[in-house]
Amino acid sequence: MNRSVPEFAVVGHPNEGKSSVLSTLAEDDSVRISPMPGETRECQTFPVTIDGTEIIRFTDTPGFQNPRKTLQWMQEYHGRDEELIRDFIIAHKHDPAFHDDCHLLQPILRGAGIIFVVDGSRPLRNTDKAEMEILRLTGCPRMAIINCKDEETAWLAKWQTEFRKHFNSIRVFNSCRATYVERIALLESLKGIDQELQPVLDRVVTAFQDDWQQRNQQVSEMLLELLEQGLGYSRSVLLKSAADEEQLREKLHAGYVKSISSREKKCRERMRNLYKHNIFNCELPPHSILKEDLFSDRSWEFLGLNRSQLVMAGGLSGAAIGAGIDVAAAGLSFGIFSAVGGLVGAAGTALKGREFLSGTKLLGMRLDEQRLTVGPVKNIQLLYILLDRQLLFYSHIINWAHGRRDYDRLPGNTENLPVKVGFTAEWQGNKRKVCEHFFNSLQHREGYDLPGARTAMEQLITEELQEISTGGGC
Ligand SMILES: Nc1nc2c(ncn2[C@@H]2O[C@H](COP(=O)(O)OP(=O)(O)O)[C@@H](O)[C@H]2O)c(=O)[nH]1
Ligand SMILES: [Mg+2]
Structure with missing residues (x-):
């Protein structure tokens, strides 16, 4: 040999x-x-x-x-x-x-x-x-x-x-x-x-392990970027007359949804390539939560933190908690964006005053003199949901053996999902602290150091990927 x-x-x-x-x-x-x-x-x-x-x-x-x-x-x-x-x-x-x-x-x-x-x-x-x-x-x-x-x-x-x-x-x-x-x-x-094979196979195994870690590192960097750009996203437009406001809000939202969707899609594609799924597309199971849109009710219901974790995160500000209705909207069924397309256009007037429905709270939309500004994202739940969606996809892709060609045979997610199916709701307070710090740094809040928060966040993601690939997780 x-x-x-x-x-x-x-x-x-x-x-x-x-x-x-x-x-x-x-x-x-x-x-x-x-x-x-x-x-x-x-x-x-x-x-x-x-x-x-x-x-x-x-x-x-x-x-x-x-x-x-x-x-x-x-x-x-x-x-x-x-x-x-x-x-x-x-x-x-x-x-x-x-x-x-x-x-x-x-x-x-x-x-x-x-x-x-x-x-x-x-x-x-x-x-x-x-x-x-x-x-x-x-x-x-x-x-x-x-x-x-x-x-x-x-x-x-x-x-x-x-x-x-x-x-x-x-x-x-x-x-x-x-x-x-x-x-x-x-x-x-x-x-x-064969004893003689040992040294060379030792090198092979080490090379496989190092390569895997490198791939995980690349995913981690990619996810950090997704979070930074998806949560830190901000755009503003000039408001020429008050009558344009509704339409401009809608346009800003649509721009945001498009931007984040394309970033999520790119991450998934890169993951497929990194884990060498070049030919077959490793289809998601029919009822996978990952088939849902980011802002669908089901995504917000089954992914991210649960309600009490969110309250603890301070992700729901005093005002939001006071407003009761926002707590429900932000934490649980949060179909705001699916509402934006249909509802704001069709029944805009009926919704006036209920700004959470147009995503105002989520995106921190504000009217500043003559400019309407969207972002950065105000609701930390989006960070957890984005992460869950990518981590679940990662788990799907790394566990799809290359020899598997049959899409129907193996069981996937079922329709009867438990309360939360992602990874982040399982995270202890220390991990959630890292996320909160990172989230607050993205908002340029005083007293938060962005480079440090980034490093900690990246490390958290890397460790999570390692854990998922060595058998932990969902
Ligand atoms: N259910 C199941 N089918 C398998 C498994 N391994 C191979 N097959 C199927 O068995 C058939 C023959 O597999 P293949 O790898 O081409 O066999 P080969 O002729 O020995 O190379 C294919 O249809 C495979 O999809 C397995 O572990 N489980
Ligand atoms: Mg063969």
Whole structure:
């Protein structure tokens, strides 16, 4: 094996999930996965590069075509052990009955380690035993992966017992659900298949971990920018006559909604790219709260802080609390912006005086001599909702295994949501303090230091991302 760039060949019976496992392990959604057995007839190598340097490569192979006869030939072979594979290929390369077997042995011949994939939700058959025996005869370092395509676990113990006879390492790994942590754990256990591989695989694992942290850091910077620009947003327009006021308010709101929506969308796109979902769009589950608009009632009901947390945050000022109605509007059902489009236009006069409905409290809209100004945002709840929406999307994208191509099979959010489904309502006071400080600094309040608040906020987000990706969170 080339010790600087290790290669692993993913082998097994057709349709067991070889390509799916490879796709997930290599975070590469260009790997062809097919419900039809036997579609892959040639090997294809997928390098994993980090910062432009190849660090490991995985080779997808056709499934075994004629394992029993291949094994028989190998058992009757009288040549030298080291030449077994080479001689098998020479003897069969022109025989169409062994086409796939010859091809799948090629990477093994050049020294690749073996990852044998089986679907552990079905019973063991004799052909499986033949395949394992062939791999054992190659003498190459090898591990077995049990990729359960169905929920059935009755056969798992049998598989494990059989595998112990033939493999140096065994792992259960679901190609459609494996997370970052499980990918790393799998790479770690590859070390166990050959002592010589340990140093190079140590480097690979470290490179994977560093790369992941770097990506998280980039997300964190991106989210900080989203918050800064989304909450600090401010625009003003000249008011020529009092009659224009309603229309201008509406225009300013629309401008704000457009700006924040496009920023949110860009963040999601960048996350998809960073986590290498280039081809498939990892659709959100049908009832996901993330399918809602930022200012929809449901977003404000299910995301962000709960009412008592908000009161504690002082996010609801004395005046707002006094005004009762604003508390309800700001904390719970806050459909102001969905109201803006429809209601203010259609029933503007009816709403006069109820300024929260036109978003005045949220955006700090004010009339200053001849100028109507919108922003910066006055309601800290928006900070939490923006964060929740991005953190939930992050969690969705990092947990979408690259080998997963089926959109309907896995359960998503259901319609019966609990009270709050985001991350921020779970945050303790210390985390919320960081957010409050940051929010107040954006308002240029006296006594708040923006650079310090930014640093603390960024650190908070980075830690949160790390926690979500290592198994914490929602
Ligand atoms: N439900 C489920 N389906 C899977 C899983 N792994 C693979 N499949 C499906 O099984 C079929 C064959 O997968 P593929 O990776 O192409 O198998 P290969 O022929 O061994 O490379 C595809 O339709 C996959 O979507 C799994 O873990 N769960
Ligand atoms: Mg395949």
